[in-house]
Amino acid sequence: MISAIVDMASWVLLTLGGISVLIGGIGALRMPDLYTRIHAASLTDSTGAILVLVGIMLQAGWSLETIKLGAILMFLLLTSPTASNALAVTALRDGLRPSALVPKEKTRR
Amino acid sequence: MTTLFGIFLLTLLLITAVAIVRSRNLFISVTLMAIASLLIAANFFLLDAADVALTEAAIGAGISTVLFLGALFLTSEQERSATSRRLLSFAVVAAAALIVIYATFDKPRFGDPQAPVQVHISPWYIEQTRELIEIPNVVTAVLASFRGYDTLGELIVVFTAGIGVLLLFSSGTPSADNRLLFSRLNLGLRRYLIPRVVGRLLVPFILLLGFYVQFHGEYGPGGGFQAGAIIAAAFILYALVEGERRALRVIPQRALLAMMAGGTILYGAVGVAGILLGGRFLDYSVLAADPVQGQQIGILLIEIAVGITVTGVLLSIFHAFAARGR
Amino acid sequence: MELLGLYHYWVFAVLLMIGFYAVVAKLNLIKKLIGLSLFQAAVFLLYITMGKVSGGTAPIVGGGTEVFSSPLPQVLILTAIVVGISTTALGLGLVVRIREEYGSIEEDEIQALDEP
Numbered sequence: 162m163i164s165a166i167v168d169m170a171s172w173v174l175l176t177l178g179g180i181s182v183l184i185g186g187i188g189a190l191r192m193p194d195l196y197t198r199i200h201a202a203s204l205t206d207s208t209g210a211i212l213v214l215v216g217i218m219l220q221a222g223w224s225l226e227t228i229k230l231g232a233i234l235m236f237l238l239l240t241s242p243t244a245s246n247a248l249a250v251t252a253l254r255d256g257l258r259p260s261a262l263v264p265k266e267k268t269r270r
Numbered sequence: 271m272t273t274l275f276g277i278f279l280l281t282l283l284l285i286t287a288v289a290i291v292r293s294r295n296l297f298i299s300v301t302l303m304a305i306a307s308l309l310i311a312a313n314f315f316l317l318d319a320a321d322v323a324l325t326e327a328a329i330g331a332g333i334s335t336v337l338f339l340g341a342l343f344l345t346s347e348q349e350r351s352a353t354s355r356r357l358l359s360f361a362v363v364a365a366a367a368l369i370v371i372y373a374t375f376d377k378p379r380f381g382d383p384q385a386p387v388q389v390h391i392s393p394w395y396i397e398q399t400r401e402l403i404e405i406p407n408v409v410t411a412v413l414a415s416f417r418g419y420d421t422l423g424e425l426i427v428v429f430t431a432g433i434g435v436l437l438l439f440s441s442g443t444p445s446a447d448n449r450l451l452f453s454r455l456n457l458g459l460r461r462y463l464i465p466r467v468v469g470r471l472l473v474p475f476i477l478l479l480g481f482y483v484q485f486h487g488e489y490g491p492g493g494g495f496q497a498g499a500i501i502a503a504a505f506i507l508y509a510l511v512e513g514e515r516r517a518l519r520v521i522p523q524r525a526l527l528a529m530m531a532g533g534t535i536l537y538g539a540v541g542v543a544g545i546l547l548g549g550r551f552l553d554y555s556v557l558a559a560d561p562v563q564g565q566q567i568g569i570l571l572i573e574i575a576v577g578i579t580v581t582g583v584l585l586s587i588f589h590a591f592a593a594r595g596r
Numbered sequence: 597m598e599l600l601g602l603y604h605y606w607v608f609a610v611l612l613m614i615g616f617y618a619v620v621a622k623l624n625l626i627k628k629l630i631g632l633s634l635f636q637a638a639v640f641l642l643y644i645t646m647g648k649v650s651g652g653t654a655p656i657v658g659g660g661t662e663v664f665s666s667p668l669p670q671v672l673i674l675t676a677i678v679v680g681i682s683t684t685a686l687g688l689g690l691v692v693r694i695r696e697e698y699g700s701i702e703e704d705e706i707q708a709l710d711e712p
Contacts, residue, residue, distance in 0.1 A: 236472075243468040250462055277600070280607040287614045287634055291622070299630055310637050317648040318655070318665035325677045326640070334633070334681050341626060341688040345695040351623035351702040359621035363613045370609035379601035381650030383663075388649050392666035400657060408655040408667040409674065417671060424675040431682030438689040490656065495678045580678060587685045594692065 171219035178212030181205045194260035195252050203245035210237045273380070276316045283309045294349045300338040307331040320491035321409045324483070328499035333584055336506055340591035402555075403565045405488040413493065414569040414576075418552040421572070422537055425579055429534050432583035439590045460513070469511035476504035484577050488566070494573040498580025505581075506588050514592045526586045533579030540571045604645040611638035623703040625691045629684060636680050643669040 188201025214234045221227045286306045293299045307330030314323035353359075378385035399411040413421055460466065484497030509517030541552040549556035554568020615638060618631025647669035655667035695701050698709055 236475075239468055239472065243465055247462060247465045250464075273600075277603055280604065284607060284610055284614075287611055290630060290634065291614055291618045291627075296624070296626055296630075299627065303630060303633065306634070306637065310641060313641065314644050317644045318652055319644045319647065319670045319673070320654045320656075322640075322644060322670050322674050322677070325674055329677055329681050330637070334684065337681070337685050337688055338626070338630070341692055344692045345626065345701045349622070349624040349627055351704050353621045354623055354704070356621060359617060362620070363617045366616070367609050367613035370612065371606055374602050374605035374609065377602065377605055380604050380645065381601070381648050381652075383649050385646070385649075387646050387666050387669065392647075392664075392668055395667055396655065396657065396664055406656050406658045408657060408664065409670050412667050413671045413674065421675060424679050427679050428682045431679075431686045434686045435689040438686070438693055491654065493674075495674055499678070583682060587682070590689070591692070
């Protein structure tokens with residue numbers, strides 16, 4: 162009984178994680194400029210990573226694998242926002258303005 | 271299901287490869303190469319090659335990208351010339367692809383247990399590993415013991431390539447604009463607070479993973495080649511975060527040279543020790559009273575030798591590129 | 597379904613030729629090296645694909661299973677990847693030196709400079 166519930170919860174988490182990453186992908190393609198794209202991709206990516214990894218952890222049960230998955234989760238939660246931050250800061254220092262702050266004609270190339 | 275996922279990944283890989291070749295901006299090409307490498311590594315994992323996947327991920331997606339970006343930094347990011355004889359090249363390449371595809375119809379089907387590669391020699395290696403060496407990871411056993419000659423040869427090639435890069439960069443003078451750029455590079459990420467803090471936080475853990483992969487190589491996926499790449503990646507991350515000069519203070523150039531040569535010499539010395547103790551070159555059975563234990567000691571030493579040389583060579587190459595503007 | 601068993605080999609053939617196209621058709625030297633890396637990756641893929649056996653696991657004994665994919669191609673490719681990056685680095689070093697001497701990494705421009 163409990164195992165069935167855990168199994169179900171794990172599948173729900175995995176599906177939600179997949180949907181989240183998919184939305185992030187769509188956002189990265191459809192958003193108007195670099196900053197909004199980073200915003201779309203990084204937030205959904207972190208959420209997706211948490212959901213998917215917790216989902217797999219539930220599948221693995223109490224074992225060494227769960228600890229390893231936890232380590233991977235920690236690593237992703239540290240690196241993926243950092244990468245987004247580095248990207249955005251570099252773009253800002255290079256002089257790329259968010260498109261909302263630039264008059265309409267100028268954004269079109 | 272796994273096969274289907276593999277086919278999906280391979281299709282993504284083909285799309286990425288086309289984008290890599292089509293892009294005129296080399297920076298984009300190199301970034302896409304990292305993605306292609308990761309896709310290939312995932313595929314290797316699906317094809318039961320955990321050791322190879324680990325190596326490809328550390329080298330293809332990590333170190334190779336850094337080296338290509340370093341080369342772009344020293345040359346130019348934009349591809350200027352048009353493609354030469356586009357139609358002729360395309361015709362030749364398409365014809366060759368069709369010939370290779372035609373040839374594949376004679377190949378055994380994917381995963382066929384009766385394929386020659388499965389029945390000819392592989393069972394022998396798996397059986398003999400159990401009997402003679404008694405370590406779980408057959409890949410490590412074949413790499414370090416059964417085919418130790420090959421690995422020695424490969425290690426010498428890696429060593430020679432490292433020496434070659436150092437020799438290439440020992441002559442000529444870097445151009446002036448490189449020097450200007452380098453002074454900026456040497457700041458590392460000092461002005462970028464968050465990447466710097468996180469980068470510094472990660473370095474010890476990556477090193478720990480490297481040593482785990484090195485010394486766990488007999489039991490799980492791992493070994494000298496993978497560990498060397500991961501440890502080198504940790505130091506490269508440190509150099510990127512803190513600036514190249516501070517990284518050189520941790521492991522100076524002379525120490526890197528000593529590591530390059532020392533690992534190769536250690537490998538050879540283990541082989542010679544076999545002769546001196548009455549066996550043959552690279553025969554580890556004589557290294558201890560019990561032949562099985564001798565094999566295990568030999569494999570451990572060989573893996574350490576490989577790890578030291580690979581770390582030394584990869585770091586030397588990185589520093590050679592990074593220091594070119596000085 | 598029968599033909600799907602050859603898909604991995606077809607990907608190998610196409611990837612090999614995409615890499616080869618970059619080597620012969622592109623004039624930029626770094627692009628040629630990128631093409632060479634793709635070519636190399638295709639060969640790696642071929643070897644590892646051949647070693648796979650259906651229902652097998654990674655060749656690590658003692659996990660309870662008795663069907664293993666062939667370890668031999670994996671050993672060859674494992675070392676080849678490390679050798680590959682070393683030789684690619686050597687190639688990149690040559691390109692950087694060419695740029696320093698000629699001021700260009702485009703093959704046609706370099707050839708024009710070489711002709712008196």
